[in-house]
Amino acid sequence: xIDLGFVLxxxxxxxxxxxxxxxxxxxxxxxxxxxxALSVPLGLGTLALAALVLGELGxxxxxxxxxxxxxxxxxxGKAAYEIIKRSFHTxxxxxxxxxFLDWAFDLSLLATLIGxxxxxxxxxxxxxxLCYHLQVPKLFLARQGMFxxxxxxxxxxxxxxxxxxxxxxxxxxxxxCRLVQWGLGLAFGAGVTALARPVLGRRARWGGTIAxxxxxxxxxxxxxxxxxxxxxxGVATLLAWVRWADRPTLGAAALAGVLGGLALGVKxxxxxxxxxxxxxxxxxxxxxxxxxSGSCNFKLILMRxxxxxxxxxxxxxxxxxxxxxxxxxxxxxxxxxxFRHTFGGSGIDEVLDPIKRPLPLSTFNLVxxxxxLTLQPDRFDSFSHQFGPAFLLFLPAALFxxxxxxxxxxxxxxxxxxxxxxxxxxSMRFVLIAVGPMAVAVAWLAxxxxxxxxAAGRALIALMVVMLGFEAxxxxxxxxxxxxxxxxxxxxxxxxxxxxxxxxxxxxxxKHLPGSARLMGQDHRGFYIPRPYTMELAHRRRTGLGTFGxxxxxxxxxxxxxxxxxxxxxxxxxxxxxEFDPTLSIHLAPWLKTRRPLFSEPITDGDGVLRxxxxxxxxxxxxxxxxxxxxx
Numbered sequence: 001x002i003d004l005g006f007v008l009x010x011x012x013x014x015x016x017x018x019x020x021x022x023x024x025x026x027x028x029x030x031x032x033x034x035x036x037a038l039s040v041p042l043g044l045g046t047l048a049l050a051a052l053v054l055g056e057l058g059x060x061x062x063x064x065x066x067x068x069x070x071x072x073x074x075x076x077g078k079a080a081y082e083i084i085k086r087s088f089h090t091x092x093x094x095x096x097x098x099x100f101l102d103w104a105f106d107l108s109l110l111a112t113l114i115g116x117x118x119x120x121x122x123x124x125x126x127x128x129x130l131c132y133h134l135q136v137p138k139l140f141l142a143r144q145g146m147f148x149x150x151x152x153x154x155x156x157x158x159x160x161x162x163x164x165x166x167x168x169x170x171x172x173x174x175x176x177c178r179l180v181q182w183g184l185g186l187a188f189g190a191g192v193t194a195l196a197r198p199v200l201g202r203r204a205r206w207g208g209t210i211a212x213x214x215x216x217x218x219x220x221x222x223x224x225x226x227x228x229x230x231x232x233x234g235v236a237t238l239l240a241w242v243r244w245a246d247r248p249t250l251g252a253a254a255l256a257g258v259l260g261g262l263a264l265g266v267k268x269x270x271x272x273x274x275x276x277x278x279x280x281x282x283x284x285x286x287x288x289x290x291x292x293s294g295s296c297n298f299k300l301i302l303m304r305x306x307x308x309x310x311x312x313x314x315x316x317x318x319x320x321x322x323x324x325x326x327x328x329x330x331x332x333x334x335x336x337x338x339f340r341h342t343f344g345g346s347g348i349d350e351v352l353d354p355i356k357r358p359l360p361l362s363t364f365n366l367v368x369x370x371x372x373l374t375l376q377p378d379r380f381d382s383f384s385h386q387f388g389p390a391f392l393l394f395l396p397a398a399l400f401x402x403x404x405x406x407x408x409x410x411x412x413x414x415x416x417x418x419x420x421x422x423x424x425x426x427s428m429r430f431v432l433i434a435v436g437p438m439a440v441a442v443a444w445l446a447x448x449x450x451x452x453x454x455a456a457g458r459a460l461i462a463l464m465v466v467m468l469g470f471e472a473x474x475x476x477x478x479x480x481x482x483x484x485x486x487x488x489x490x491x492x493x494x495x496x497x498x499x500x501x502x503x504x505x506x507x508x509x510x511k512h513l514p515g516s517a518r519l520m521g522q523d524h525r526g527f528y529i530p531r532p533y534t535m536e537l538a539h540r541r542r543t544g545l546g547t548f549g550x551x552x553x554x555x556x557x558x559x560x561x562x563x564x565x566x567x568x569x570x571x572x573x574x575x576x577x578x579e580f581d582p583t584l585s586i587h588l589a590p591w592l593k594t595r596r597p598l599f600s601e602p603i604t605d606g607d608g609v610l611r612x613x614x615x616x617x618x619x620x621x622x623x624x625x626x627x628x629x630x631x632x
Contacts, residue, residue: 016072020075026243134174135526161226191232211435253309356425357425413437521535
């Protein structure tokens with residue numbers, strides 16, 4: 001619970017700092033939760049940029065981070081107290097359910113928040129997190145600065161989320177990183193609610209509820225990745241953009257650009273999102289209720305929007321461009337490892353391999369992509385990271401009911417973002433920004449059907465209630481495997497020993513290998529290995545080691561020259577049980593037959609996959625008998 005308290009304080013800190021920044025550009029939203037939807041991502045993004053500066057200066061330490069937090073607390077403490085006080089008052093006085101459907105939405109939201117919170121309190125075993133989202137900030141903190149490791153290419157990515165994890169790791173630990181993502185999920189829900197408020201009024205929270213219940217979102221809220229973070233920053237950018245469209249000022253455009261720049265620092269898909277918003281600024285008629293069709297002065301609109309577009313773009317480039325400049329300086333490619341043939345420099349072709357696009361590219365397939373994305377989610381990412389049935393079931397019906405121009409425009413932006421991204425890499429985790437604006441349309445449909453009370457409307461409402469209950473139950477069920485830890489019946493160490501193989505291996509490494517040891521291994525997950533660790537597949541992609549007909553001894557000699565002292569193998573049983581590359585085991589098979597591993601243990605992970613872990617001493621020159629004598 002200490003981690004939860006730390007992250008709640010961090011969110012309050014971010015709200016205060018964010019509000020002080022907003023005041024420099026435009027008036028803050030009147031509704032307190034709308035203000036939080038803008039200020040929390042803005043404050044967290046500012047903290048990430050501060051950590052970036054510390055990292056580039058070689059001062060990324062817990063002491064320096066603490067100084068940043070103290071300064072921010074002094075600057076934004078009063079504003080944070082006032083906005084939190086107003087938010088609680090509003091929640092108590094204006095959010096009471098009124099009717100059956102209100103209760104259905106609110107209970108589903110409550111169940112989802114409880115389920116995602118329980119999941120967020122469980123020790124981290126998520127594969128991608130242990131591979132890079134937590135591994136990268138761990139290495140930065142170990143060196144007290146930022147650097148590029150060509151065998152961990154994610155060190156060159158935009159890293160706003162990972163710098164927030166650096167703060168959490170420096171002051172608490174990996175569970176706090178989970179909770180950072182949970183807090184960003186709350187900000188995402190608040191942002192969708194704010195987008196829905198002009199058309200749904202006091203039931204605007206229906207939009208936020210629908211967005212948070214999407215399985216990919218609720219699943220992401222409990223995982224220290226960066227997908228929900230991208231959705232949160234992206235929706236905050238859209239909210240600031242809509243506020244500019246309603247009341248066009250250069251300050252409002254600059255604020256939208258700043259938030260867009262922060263989104264650019266989270267993940268590459270934000271380039272598409274910010275580009276869409278920038279281009280859409282020249283057609284504000286879709287969102288500005290103060291301008292009537294047929295009565296507007298086109299020349300006047302251009303005179304107002306061109307400076308706004310330039311201001312938006314300049315702010316986004318100024319805030320977010322530092323990540324791409326950093327990437328370019330390391331690799332010669334500003335969007336490394338993607339599109340190296342377009343932008344030059346280095347890159348990895350596998351990241352855009354055709355296998356990443358299981359849906360054949362055609363206009364029809366892209367326009368109707370919600371069908372296969374909903375009905376066959378395992379084709380695109382995984383069953384857990386899916387959109388659920390909300391959009392396939394209800395978006396077409398909402399369009400038939402002629403939604404307001406604002407709802408239609410928001411949905412069009414979300415759908416355009418989804419469609420463009422699917423032309424490159426078809427992963428639902430990468431396009432969660434689209435969930436926000438499309439959820440507003442689904443919530444509008446629910447309210448419209450509820451108010452009209454027709455037979456078709458009642459059927460849609462009944463179907464929606466079933467969907468809400470189903471998605472909320474998924475959130476509650478997701479954290480069941482770690483409930484013993486949350487309730488204090490099992491220690492975090494025991495849980496990790498039982499469910500995370502690399503933690504068990506890491507404990508052995510910490511006890512038996514010298515501090516100078518450096519490991520090369522087949523496992524992608526290196527966070528719990530307490531020595532320098534390199535994923536063999538990444539090293540082979542860069543160097544081509546083993547692809548030139550080298551003998552086993554030549555491969556071993558190469559690893560020794562590179563400074564590696566130990567080799568870790570972990571073939572699963574069977575090898576097809578999980579995605580696994582056995583190339584190294586095949587190439588070194590003759591060498592391995594003459595060696596006895598220092599460590600050998602079959603370990604089953606939390607998904608029930610058995611792996612045979614073995615660690616070999618690369619410095620050993622003898623055969624099996626000599627190795628055995630050395631061990632004795």
